[in-house]
Amino acid sequence: MAVLNKIRQRSVFLIVIIALALFSFVLADLIRNGGAISQKSQNTIATINGKEIDRTDFAKKVEQASRNFGPNGSNMQAVNYVWDQQIKEAVYDEQFEELGIRVGANQVNNLLEESLANNPTFQNEEGGFDRAKMQEYVANIRETSPQQYQAWQDYKISLGKQALEDTYLTMVKAGVGATLKEGELAYKMENDGVDIKYVQLPYSSIADSTVTVSENEIQSYIDQHKDQYKTEATRNLRYVFFEEKASPEDEEAIKASVQNLLNGDTKTTGLKDLPEDEVADFINLNSSTPFNDTFVFKKELPTVVADTLYSLSVGGVYGPYKDGDSYKVSKIVAQKQLPDSLKARHILISWKGLRTANGDTTRTKEQAKQLADSLLTVVKRDKSKFATFAAEYSADSSNKDKGGDLGYFAPGRMVPAFNDYLLENNVGSMGVVETDFGYHIIKVEDKKNLQKAVKVATVSQKIESSEETNDQIFTETTKFQIATKDGDFEEKAKEQNYTVRPVNKLEELADNIPGLGAQRSIVQWAFKEDTKVGDVKRFETKDGYAVVQVTSKAAKGTQTAKDAQALVKPILIKKKKAEMLKEKISGSSLEDIASKNGQTVKTASKLNLKNPTISGAGREPNVIGVASNLEKGKVSKPITGENGVYVIEVTGKTPGSGLDSYNSYANQESKTRQNAVNSRVFSALKDAADIEDKRANFY
Numbered sequence: 136m137a138v139l140n141k142i143r144q145r146s147v148f149l150i151v152i153i154a155l156a157l158f159s160f161v162l163a164d165l166i167r168n169g170g171a172i173s174q175k176s177q178n179t180i181a182t183i184n185g186k187e188i189d190r191t192d193f194a195k196k197v198e199q200a201s202r203n204f205g206p207n208g209s210n211m212q213a214v215n216y217v218w219d220q221q222i223k224e225a226v227y228d229e230q231f232e233e234l235g236i237r238v239g240a241n242q243v244n245n246l247l248e249e250s251l252a253n254n255p256t257f258q259n260e261e262g263g264f265d266r267a268k269m270q271e272y273v274a275n276i277r278e279t280s281p282q283q284y285q286a287w288q289d290y291k292i293s294l295g296k297q298a299l300e301d302t303y304l305t306m307v308k309a310g311v312g313a314t315l316k317e318g319e320l321a322y323k324m325e326n327d328g329v330d331i332k333y334v335q336l337p338y339s340s341i342a343d344s345t346v347t348v349s350e351n352e353i354q355s356y357i358d359q360h361k362d363q364y365k366t367e368a369t370r371n372l373r374y375v376f377f378e379e380k381a382s383p384e385d386e387e388a389i390k391a392s393v394q395n396l397l398n399g400d401t402k403t404t405g406l407k408d409l410p411e412d413e414v415a416d417f418i419n420l421n422s423s424t425p426f427n428d429t430f431v432f433k434k435e436l437p438t439v440v441a442d443t444l445y446s447l448s449v450g451g452v453y454g455p456y457k458d459g460d461s462y463k464v465s466k467i468v469a470q471k472q473l474p475d476s477l478k479a480r481h482i483l484i485s486w487k488g489l490r491t492a493n494g495d496t497t498r499t500k501e502q503a504k505q506l507a508d509s510l511l512t513v514v515k516r517d518k519s520k521f522a523t524f525a526a527e528y529s530a531d532s533s534n535k536d537k538g539g540d541l542g543y544f545a546p547g548r549m550v551p552a553f554n555d556y557l558l559e560n561n562v563g564s565m566g567v568v569e570t571d572f573g574y575h576i577i578k579v580e581d582k583k584n585l586q587k588a589v590k591v592a593t594v595s596q597k598i599e600s601s602e603e604t605n606d607q608i609f610t611e612t613t614k615f616q617i618a619t620k621d622g623d624f625e626e627k628a629k630e631q632n633y634t635v636r637p638v639n640k641l642e643e644l645a646d647n648i649p650g651l652g653a654q655r656s657i658v659q660w661a662f663k664e665d666t667k668v669g670d671v672k673r674f675e676t677k678d679g680y681a682v683v684q685v686t687s688k689a690a691k692g693t694q695t696a697k698d699a700q701a702l703v704k705p706i707l708i709k710k711k712k713a714e715m716l717k718e719k720i721s722g723s724s725l726e727d728i729a730s731k732n733g734q735t736v737k738t739a740s741k742l743n744l745k746n747p748t749i750s751g752a753g754r755e756p757n758v759i760g761v762a763s764n765l766e767k768g769k770v771s772k773p774i775t776g777e778n779g780v781y782v783i784e785v786t787g788k789t790p791g792s793g794l795d796s797y798n799s800y801a802n803q804e805s806k807t808r809q810n811a812v813n814s815r816v817f818s819a820l821k822d823a824a825d826i827e828d829k830r831a832n833f834y
Contacts, residue, residue: 307816346715373684
């Protein structure tokens with residue numbers, strides 16, 4: 136009690152102490168995380184012209200894009216796709232705001248009608264768009280499916296944005312065109328011809344090895360052309376890959392296991408002696424692939440054993456055999472004569488709730504069955520009605536306008552119940568079959584190429600590394616990783632006969648490591664501020680481990696002479712060769728120049744500026760440009776071309792006959808320029824935008 140009284144007496148004091156402690160805790164957390172401003176920064180994935188892109192909103196869009204890309208798309212593909220969309224939206228929105236471009240509700244509704252005009256869900260009996268049906272559809276999904284309703288709203292928003300963009304680009308295109316004078320120039324470039332004699336001193340006449348280009352010269356060229364040699368921040372890596380793969384001992388163990396499943400032992404019956412009615416359960420219990428309860432033709436059997444399996448009688452077994460990355464044993468459980476090609480037509484009757492049902496389908500399953508049965512009765516009496524009923528009633532839009540004709544296809548291509556009906560009934564038979572798609576009124580049209588088919592029961596076990604082998608690989612990986620910390624990465628790899636694989640010019644948002652596939656974690660590590668050149672780290676991959684070392688780091692900016700050498704050196708070599716070849720040229724005539732340089736005088740006719748190509752010499756716009764402006768009979772000064780140095784003499788000029796009006800050429804030129812507006816405008820807006828990209832901090 137005395138203690139409680141003391142606590143009560145000091146209650147105010149205690150409250151103040153606790154409040155101060157809590158305040159200190161919160162303040163420390165704010166300081167540690169950079170405060171509220173930093174917290175806001177952490178939720179911003181980018182800033183485009185001052186507009187902040189929220190990280191959470193961006194992530195939702197990436198998730199949606201990933202679903203659209205499907206299983207074959209990588210996460211970074213989705214990120215980059217959304218990023219491009221965000222930039223486009225930001226730079227265009229700014230333009231719309233400045234110019235006061237707006238899109239009204241009526242305009243969006245008109246666009247909706249145009250885009251949905253061919254959708255049967257929104258059509259009336261005459262096939263025209265029915266606004267009432269659209270309104271009914273929207274009201275229905277608003278009440279029954281919030282997800283579908285949100286998708287509808289998003290679609291309307293996207294139409295509105297597209298309308299804004301179209302309006303803006305139309306305004307830009309209105310100011311883009313060509314004058315009649317430009318049309319006349321285009322005509323002359325295409326139709327004014329020039330004939331020349333020329334001597335070419337090819338660059339190939341001087342070996343590259345005889346031309347010296349210094350690092351300073353390369354750097355000087357880069358400094359003069361900085362815009363062409365901009366570079367993002369990059370990293371160079373090298374790695375050794377330790378693959379988790381089965382050892383010879385692992386393979387033998389798997390082979391023995393499959394052999395045992397074939398023959399069995401004292402306690403269990405193997406596949407060889409198993410009754411047919413127990414085969415499916417046995418396969419599904421012991422195999423990495425499920426039992427395939429269908430008949431197959433020889434061409435569908437594994438290539439490595441097709442001849443052997445196809446020649447076995449019912450009950451015959453074969454194996455173990457290796458097929459790809461698996462060991463297998465197989466047993467022929469049945470065989471029969473089957474056609475290898477079937478032809479059929481059908482009418483698909485769906486009911487409300489099926490994915491094949493149209494939006495306006497209200498019939499129940501029972502009503503669908505009654506309709507299918509009644510249609511079957513009619514078409515059995517009058518086969519000509521089949522096509523009419525298919526067009527009117529079938530939910531399969533891919534063939535309803537073809538009378539339900541499915542063409543020829545292989546057995547097994549259709550769902551089981553459909554497939555079984557075709558195989559079990561004669562040509563001309565008609566019946567109703569239920570599948571997950573609805574009720575099918577089927578007519579068997581044709582069966583071709585009767586031949587033997589077999590049903591094969593196969594136990595398959597994938598060839599994989601054992602736990603013991605994986606432990607050994609992990610140990611080797613760890614030993615190498617430790618060794619590289621105290622020694623040279625390359626030397627340590629050589630000592631163990633490991634292959635070192637280099638990866639150069641890796642950018643911050645890269646997703647793929649050559650030889651390893653998608654390895655975003657490696658890229659993120661390489662670009663961390665505290666990761667230094669020479670650092671080594673082990674990464675777990677899908678098929679094993681990679682021990683990776685950072686070998687160099689390059690900041691964003693202009694490429695160095697070393698980095699740009701492969702691009703710049705050939706340019707400078709060509710320039711130096713041009714000067715060397717020009718110094719060899721002397722003489723007053725083409726014949727003199729050719730003779731002194733071991734060349735011949737060649738001719739070219741009907742050259743024009745639109746297609747500046749010299750037959751036998753290649754594309755040479757500079758040479759043909761000089762020829763077009765050189766007087767007839769005059770010999771030019773040496774001309775630096777794409778493929779050599781030239782001296783030319785104009786032997787003839789054939790001007791185009793001219794036109795009364797150059798409207799057609801001006802219009803064509805205008806159209807060409809306007810067609811380029813969409814991509815060029817966006818590129819210009821993007822280049823001019825102030826973009827702060829923080830994607831690499833989150834992905």
